[in-house]
Amino acid sequence: MGDVNDMRIVTWNINSLRLRLPLLARLGRDLGPDIICLQETKVPDALFPTEAIRDLGYIHTLYRGMKAYNGVAILSRVPLTPMDDTPDWCMRGDCRHIAASFSLGGETVDLHNFYIPAGGDIPDPEANPKFAHKLAFVDEAAAWFAGRTNRRTILVGDLNIAPLEQDVWSHKQLLTVVSHTPPETTRLLAWQENGFVDAMRHFVPADEKLYTWWSYRNRDWKASNRGRRLDHIWITPDLTEQLAGMTVLQDARDWPTTSDHVPVAVDFQD
Template sequence: MSIRLATWNINSVRLRIGLVAKLVEEHSPDVLCLQETKCADDSFPMGDVRKLGYSHVAIHGQKGYHGVATFSRLPFVTTARERWADKDDARHLATTFAAGPLEGVTLHNFYVPAGGDEPDPAINPKFAHKLQFLDELTSWSTRIADTGGRIMVGDLNIAPHPDDVWSHKQLLKVVSHTPVETEGMEAMRQAGRWVDAVRAHVPYPEKLYSWWSYRAADWTLADRGRRLDHIWASADVAARTTGVAVLREARGWQRPSDHVPVIVTID
């Protein structure tokens, strides 16, 4: 038996619930993690989610900003939310599965702060917040490094490698690919002994993106993408992954998110 796990920054779940339905119809993920749902818990379109076949749903939202949600056809027994970087933003949701191929595995769904436009924490509080969040993620990864069966997914808002961006040289001073971010992300990965499940199946130097800006007049022609959306796993879970897909075509759907879904198959 194998399952499909997908992660997607949906950029408003109520606005794009039709695109969620399209993803489910065409790719049938057994577990779907959304970020930037921009929806308070009491306004979440739960009925639409149930109609898509997900009987197990966990949400952590706030009105108009941030927000994460996890839909599953597999039962989970516990859910948890943690507070990060001295803010109560809805940016994290953890679920531990009770049965199936992911039994005993804890899935962490994250939406890391974008960090604003200026990569200087002294003058940009948003970037300072992002770096604090990243430091806390590294400490947290160290604490859980010896626990088995864990997956971390989401919009981590960092493109870690030169081949995860359209131009390494031109983006070195652009938030999401600055050295302080990429080096911090690698420190976090090593601290948690995380395996980048996507790059385990699509190795460097192949270019790979999951985000294209709305600002481009023709995103396909410019193709100035970045890989901001990630699926990481502990070594035991990563060893059971058999393939990944980055659904570039979803960027061309009607009224799309600027991110596309990333899917991993796990035996």
């Protein structure tokens, strides 16, 4: 990859960039992405490890972070133009969205990187303010995109919702578990269906299991395989013909001191 006519984009909830910085080099070796979108970087902007990331070949970086929580970043081998007209979602200032544009095949592509709130443990917006925040965030984001003309747009990130039955290890058992409840899944699918295509499911049919996250609580995550697809890549329909491949780097779940999420890559060709 690397040519402006071919592009590999990776999304990964790294769960602390500074703690897992060495794993970025391994990601580069294993997947060779042109652009990496990170979530849950947990680093304030003043301490962002720009030089270490430049040493990996990602000389164009955009980041929005805070101490200990949240944080998003875009690391790129190709030039990025920041998009500065994005909202302060729910008026929280909590560093959950960053966006940029880049050139693919001589045409501009907009790239949005999201980290949606997890929502706590109780799926009741009245009893749980974190869950209320999550639903409000998705509602705001869906409305914002619905009010725009979205052309040649890619949306990636840890959306913290597994919307389809085969996006979780047990649809029946997780219907009352935050990340797969109907108030979440219906909202996320409505947002997606109003202008986007699920790029991962373009390659893996909706009736096949597909996961990107396995809990730290599972002693042997591979044996139990109680996964969820919380990480997503969406595209506008005008990019569908340029889709060339998709990879869920499941082996990354076994890397030392790794995240509970694994990287997901989508390839585009002009």
